[in-house]
Amino acid sequence: DARKLHIGMVFQNFTLIPAMTVIENIALFLPDLGMVLDRKQIIKKIDSISKRFHLEVKPLAPVWQLSIGEQQKVEVLKLLLANARLLILDEPTKVLAPHEIAALFKVMRGLKEEGYSVIFITHKIREVLECADRITVMRRGRVTGQLMRAEASEDKIIEMMFGKTKIKQVERIIKAGTTSSKPLLEIKKASTKAQGFSVGLKDIDLKIFQGEIVGVAGVSGNGQKELGDLILGLLKCEKGHKFLFGENATHWHIGRVRREGAAFIPENPLSMAAVPNMTSQENMAVNNTRKYSRRHGFFIDLATALADLEQSFENLGLTAPPFLCPIKTLSGGNIQRVIVARELAQSAELIVAFYPTKGLDVLSTTAIQQVLIRFRNSGCGIILISDDLEELFSMSDRLIVLYQGKMVGHFKPEETNMVDIGHLMTGVRG
Known part of the structure; x- marks a missing residue:
């Protein structure tokens, strides 16, 4: 039709x-x-x-x-x-x-x-x-207003989207001596094998320290996913080495990486980090059976898992979706919220975040960003993979750029600009 x-x-x-x-x-x-x-x-x-x-x-x-x-x-x-x-x-x-x-x-x-x-x-x-030319704003499935471009401003649109709720800007708190001299993560001359249509990483050198956010910029398909998979143990080094928390982790599998203190916010939450037919409560529990199992593993404490998930949503300042329906029935944004809340409820020294604000509204995006900043300020190391350059510039202490599996740039945000980063992302320079 x-x-x-x-x-x-x-x-x-x-x-x-x-x-x-x-x-x-x-x-x-x-x-x-x-x-x-x-x-x-x-x-x-x-x-x-x-x-x-x-x-x-x-x-x-x-x-x-x-x-x-x-x-x-x-x-x-x-x-x-x-x-x-x-x-x-x-x-x-x-x-x-x-x-x-x-x-x-x-x-x-x-x-x-x-x-x-x-x-x-x-x-x-x-x-x-x-x-x-003309702007229509929707909230919760309803049109809340229309504006001609000449009448519109960021503040007006945000007010139409969220009422008069004040949205706080993300603020990075720069502390002297925040980072330590010993890296949480160190990758030395690491290369991986290309698989199917995915690229292989080539001679990656990277360190992540306590109390910093390292942003990863790149056009989709240029090695961002592969870098995250390498850190988490989902992808093997063909060449080079990987060290986590001071130990040689080149051959660690993802279970070991997570047990040692790494949290994972995936690129595709439903297919990579959830059991679709289980509820959000059950997905919280199966993510950490050591914590929630009782009676030698014959019983799972779902009530405690639910309480922890609810507490995490409260801490993050996110609007909670229904927790007792299958997670696959939730919207993409709500699935992302559940996985982010679940991962950040765990004690973590290193967070690998693939597009953590993808699919979220402005309020939820700001809440997630503020949480990551708080984790960073408390000493956590974060690798932030995002396709939003504004997000990367506002949140990162350091930026790296990937193009065709190679690291073609390494900057502090104040030392570069979006145009130059865009050129590196697309191979125009580098």
């Missing part, structure tokens, strides 16, 4: 087939595809639309070889070639580098000038103010 009404959507998770070429992915989406694929005709259409809207792509390239920004262009091309006139973009800047975001906004402006309508869904207020 939506296609008949010329409505199309680019989802957060792209709907492309990696092994197929750009032209094949687009052809599968076209409503008038015949029995035989007329490649020349489709390429002609792609060239016409791509030049018109600055959506240049290589029609014969396999999708898996394209960057995230290029894959997003293919998704938009699919809709335009299928005659969509209203395009819905769901969090389109989430995994883009700064220069790719600027290119996307140029595409959106071009579409508007040609008479197309674009619905831009995002949590990022500054991006809304930069590119929207």
Whole structure:
């Protein structure tokens, strides 16, 4: 029905087939595809639309070889070639580098000038103010207000999103002598083997000390996940060594790493850190059976697990979801809240945080960021992997940049800027 009404959507998770070429992915989406694929005709259409809207792509390239920004262009091309006139973009800047975001906004402006309508869904207020003509704010599934761009400001939008609740800014408390001379984590010349479409890490040197946050910047798929997996023992060193808490941990498995004092906020909470059919309460308990088992392991103390989870939510300042329904029935943001609360309820010396504020609203994002800052100020070492450069700059004591599995930059935030980091992220410099 939506296609008949010329409505199309680019989802957060792209709907492309990696092994197929750009032209094949687009052809599968076209409503008038015949029995035989007329490649020349489709390429002609792609060239016409791509030049018109600055959506240049290589029609014969396999999708898996394209960057995230290029894959997003293919998704938009699919809709335009299928005659969509209203395009819905769901969090389109989430995994883009700064220069790719600027290119996307140029595409959106071009579409508007040609008479197309674009619905831009995002949590990022500054991006809304930069590119929207009219702004609609929703809270808990209801529209709370509409503004023209000329009337809008960050404060007005936040008030419409959360009422008159005051949102505190994240403040890093810089203490003299916060870090120790002995690292919690030390990686020496570590390399890993590439697996499938993932990259291998190449000669990584990294130290994490007590009382600091080290931010990891990079376009998705350039080794951030692999670095986290290496630290946690999910990925083996092909070369080099890893030391945790003063011991050689090169061959430690993830169970040992966690027992020794590492917490893990994963990239995909439901598939990597939860049992989908269990409740949030049960997921809290199975995460630490040593703590919650009773009677020699024949009984699990779910009541204590629930109390600890509730206490963690209170400490974090997060709105608690239902704890007694299967975790898979919760929204993505609520699943993330449960896993963050569970992990930060444990005593940890080192936190590996993959996108810890992903999917959260502004209040919850700020609460999580403040908690990480408190953990940092109490002496915890944190490695923060995020695709939000503003978050990385505001929270990190040091920044590293990964590109194609290599560490191509290492800075203090005050020594660099987002444009230079963006260039390193995309291989323009480095």
